[in-house]
Amino acid sequence: MAKIVVDVMLKPEILDPQGNAVASALPRLGFTFATSVRQGKRFEIEVAGEPTPAQLAEVEKAAEVLLSNPVIENYVVRVEK
Amino acid sequence: MAKIVVDVMLKPEILDPQGNAVASALPRLGFTFATSVRQGKRFEIEVAGEPTPAQLAEVEKAAEVLLSNPVIENYVVRVEK
Amino acid sequence: MRVGVVTFPGTLDDRDAARAVRAGGLEAIELWHGDADLKNVDAVILPGGFSYGDYLRCGAISRFAPVMTSIIEQANKGMPLLGICNGFQVLCESHLLPGALTRNSDLHFLCKDQVISIENTNTPWTSSFSKGQEILIPLKNGEGSFQCDDATLASLEGEKRIIARYVGENPNGSRNLIAGITNTRGNVVGLMPHPEHAIDTLTGPSADGLGFFTSILNAMVK
Amino acid sequence: MSLDTVAQAVARPDTAQPFKELGLKPDEYARIKEILGRRPTSSELAMYSVMWSEHCSYKSSKVHLKQFGEKAPKSDALLVGIGENAGVVDVGQGYAVTFKIESHNHPSFVEPYQGAATGVGGIVRDILTMGARPIAVMDPLRFGPADAPDTRRVLPGIIAGVGGYGNCLGLPNIGGEVVFDETYIGNPLVNALCVGVMRHSDIKLAKAAGAGNLVVLYGAKTGGDGIGGVSVLASETFGDGGSTKRPSVQVGDPFVEKVLIECSLEIFAEDLVVGIQDLGGAGLSCATSELASGGSGGMKVQLDKVPLRDPSLSPEEILMSESQERMCAIVEPSKIVRFIEICKKWDVTVTVIGEVTDGKHLEITWNGELIVDVPPRTVAHDGPVYNRPLAQPEYIDRVNAQTISVPMPQSSAEIKAALLKLVSAPNMADKSWVTAQYDKYVQGNTIQAQPDDSGMVRIDEKTNLGVAIATDANANWSYLNPYQGAKLALAEAARNIATAGARPLAVTNCLNFGSPEDPGVMWQFAESVRGLADGCLEMGLPVTGGNVSFYNQTGDVAILPTPVIGVLGVIDDVRTRTPMSFNKAGLELYLLGTTHSDLAGSEWAFLHGQRGGNSPTADLQNEMNLIEVLLAGRSEKIFTAAHDLSQGGLAMSITEMVLRHMVGATISLKDTAIDLLSETPGRVIVAVESSQAGALLDLCAKYKISLSKLGTTGGDSLVINETTISLQELKTAHTSTFPKLFG
Ligand SMILES: Nc1ncnc2c1ncn2[C@@H]1O[C@H](COP(=O)(O)OP(=O)(O)O)[C@@H](O)[C@H]1O
């Protein structure tokens, strides 16, 4: 059994109200480390056995058509060790 | 400038309606690779310069008190290369 | 008798909660999130809405507002505190109440008239009801599904801290049909549906919600 | 990297400019040069191109829309008419109400959630800009066939977007429409209406008066949203790769808008602004040029002061950015400190970007260099006006000549089957799946919302004064006869207000059509406007504003002409409204109005793939008489319930009535099929106590409205002559369609 992770983030040029809300909440709590915060989604997908290249290609496709909205989001697929 | 990533996922025992919805949508679209799907959040935090251990400790604290809700969620902090 | 109604940025049902407080025969006092002064109120309501846009998690950011520090302090001393909808979420995020409110199981915002049964009439917010009484009030939220671990659920059940349950089909996936709970002391109540929107039949599905506000009046007169 | 300044425009008059790429015609470009006496700078070109676009200048529609002014009926209620952000009407007791519809069709096709969300956001700002507190929204929507794959992509996102934004603002959604038709595939219509209330004395206008007053930008920071076309200019100015990628869609932040509303209302309450304008289409180009034209014309703006979300934006892009949740106010210097204090309280970004001058030009600088120097009226109001060719399309005669042949149910089994088919059809089915995603309770003043004939909100808790609004469009009728279609939609919206007992007062509209470059479409448009203007004149209702959306077509196929008409009415005491249905047995049911064989454009014909014949002819005098009956019936407490007949005819209306409180009815009809399925306008079902039957008779006689007894209420079925259908079966048929399609 393996875990494939798909990270979906808003494209950099797209307004991210959630990330902004976090960015402005942090300093109010005394956390000053962030110069910017973006918030996205993380999908953890479990597959049976070691993921094959064909399977990864399928995941890529699913990430494009279902897990992300290509109009406003980018995605990255990777296998988690 | 460096990027710190905080991944926040629902604890395994907590119901994840979003992940479930994805898991049941996938086969309808012909994707059969997943045995389970969980959906969580990903925060990308930009900090100025290389993150110091002290800074990372601060991020850990922010992840615990703000970015996640320990009642239902777990988090992982890491520096993205 | 003064009941404070808190406004956070993004709070929506504050005017409605104040109206309901007045309908219950009490004085409503506006409290501002950025002001730690509770203006000598005898009880506080955290109303519904989308405080801070409900970004991150509902109630997560509001919990840190200056007014919350004072409210938490007073609540720990026994002041009656009611969180409705977003207010319930704030109470859970503040750890005044256990558990958490998560996305509705069908992932949609849901606005409907909901029957709930009142299970615990020993709180200052529910004393006007009779045990097991079924009332009809609006439910409206996107994240109203009450979740907690099994141990917490067992103690909520065992200590009779579930103050209201949904009747009929589970509208949002809440564990054990939980619509509202209270803390161990019984002064802090969180409720997902909206009694303040059921104070007359002109604007609400019933006047059943009034009971929460007459309860607090009784509690204070005592 | 070179900045195109006015000095450069003078020094290098022959620089080639990409006016075509920006959508300007050669003669339009020539006119700009003539106005300025030189070539425009790239920033000026950006402003003219966007302000002279169809969307902002109404260049194809202006010559027709004039009729709303020319034919305007005398009305004492109109406080602010067409030309401002939204019209304002007097509803009595010192209250003024403002309302308007706008479209966000194309963006909602590209990105359903954000397109619909920002559509709601935009119209709410228009209402706020008038000085009013927004109190409710509505959303007339059109989609492709319910089972089309693209509808499954688009519809859930649009519904979630309308709800997501409106719910977060705390605005109850009190009505709307969901209609499906083939022609809306690829062209879904997202029209959004907002209504707001204020005291007469609080009305605000978009004008920059008083030299020395400050130009203040507040709200969200400016990003590169929605500047598609102008990137041409940016890349010319900066060279390829110089500017980052610009987003193709705007993303809304309802939380920022909610805060902006509360902040603005606090600013208005302290009377801190001279003039105000929201930033919508064409962003700062529109706001600065409109504000300046509203005053004497003089204004200086330092564009480099605009707070940016994306620091790589060029001045041209900043001028055109359609970033959401921004407002521009004109503030006297003595009031700016307090203005900024209130913004700080609400954590709203605020920046003084310029000042009003006693000159005649709008001058914009970038780091001290003059990049725009124009007479603002030429940008905002003197855009091109087209008298586009129009011609009755060939289809009209052809479809009008068709006779409709649809099954006419006779036997009990046929009648039952027909009824179940009708009430479960996507256009007719229960819309709770949609409306349950909208908050209808917030603000605590909602008296009526879906599924009532109109939305109704209380505006004064002490006196119980209220307003009611309905929106309607019957595109099938407009297709057969756009002139009649517009009148009929007006009549229907007015009737929907009156059934509850509110008096119709004013009209707004959103005219959704195909390409104005198609003479047939232009004819449909012209006929619709003529019909609406004539109808409003006859009914004595002023048009207070509206919106035109052209180019809703895929290839050569235009959408059905869809003029969405909104009517606002007033009711002196919302407690005495007439409800839409009955919850007790033993009442008598009557039909007001006469039924003819009107199946052309009906839902029954649509369900059988037929769209031919002649639309009904609107009889507005009769409609007005009917309205008087409805108003008197309410005030004289004759009615227990009243419900209007429209799409789906009597079959649909009686079904909606019996399902509302699950109290059945027994009715007898003579010409059963026609009586059930015909969609003759001007009809209403009323329920009365038997003791009131005489009064009803007298009332109808007085206003010459024909009346026929349908039957009585009670039981747990709907009985039509010999046909009995249990309410449970009817309900299941009516309510399961949407969950099945989209659940
Ligand atoms: N179909 C119409 N009927 C009447 N008035 C219209 C119509 N379309 C636009 N208008 C009016 O023209 C003016 C400009 O419209 P619009 O550009 O939509 O306003 P805004 O700049 O506030 O978005 C407004 O006063 C609007 O009410």
Ligand SMILES: [Mg+2]
């Ligand atoms: Mg406007």
